[in-house]
Amino acid sequence: MKTHAQLWNICMDIYREMFRKSTPKANIELLIKSGEAEKPNFFMKYYLNIAKQEAIVEKHIKKNKLKKMEAQKIRFNIYLGSSPIVSKIFKEMIK
Numbered sequence: 001m002k003t004h005a006q007l008w009n010i011c012m013d014i015y016r017e018m019f020r021k022s023t024p025k026a027n028i029e030l031l032i033k034s035g036e037a038e039k040p041n042f043f044m045k046y047y048l049n050i051a052k053q054e055a056i057v058e059k060h061i062k063k064n065k066l067k068k069m070e071a072q073k074i075r076f077n078i079y080l081g082s083s084p085i086v087s088k089i090f091k092e093m094i095k
Helices: 004-021 027-035 050-065 068-080 088-094
Strands: none
Touching: 004 050, 004 068, 027 068, 027 088
16 A cells, blocks of 8 residues: 555646646646646646546556555545646636
8 A cells, every 4th residue: 555645646647747738838846836836726827638638647557556445545646636627618718
């Protein structure tokens, strides 16, 4: 069983990859250090379609050999967390 810290590190790896592949591209570490990630809904400036997000999440789940409950925790945190938005239409609406 992975510790909370290990699961959080996996989440951060997923966020790093998602924001690196989003439009526009971003470095989540720099967003955190600059304070940008503290702003409400900061992640809504970035787009990455759901199929790509799911592929990234599943790749990390498999790579880290997570148990079913651990995988669910990761999915829950990523999809309800600060991942890039999945709808171009919604992104256009909030400009």
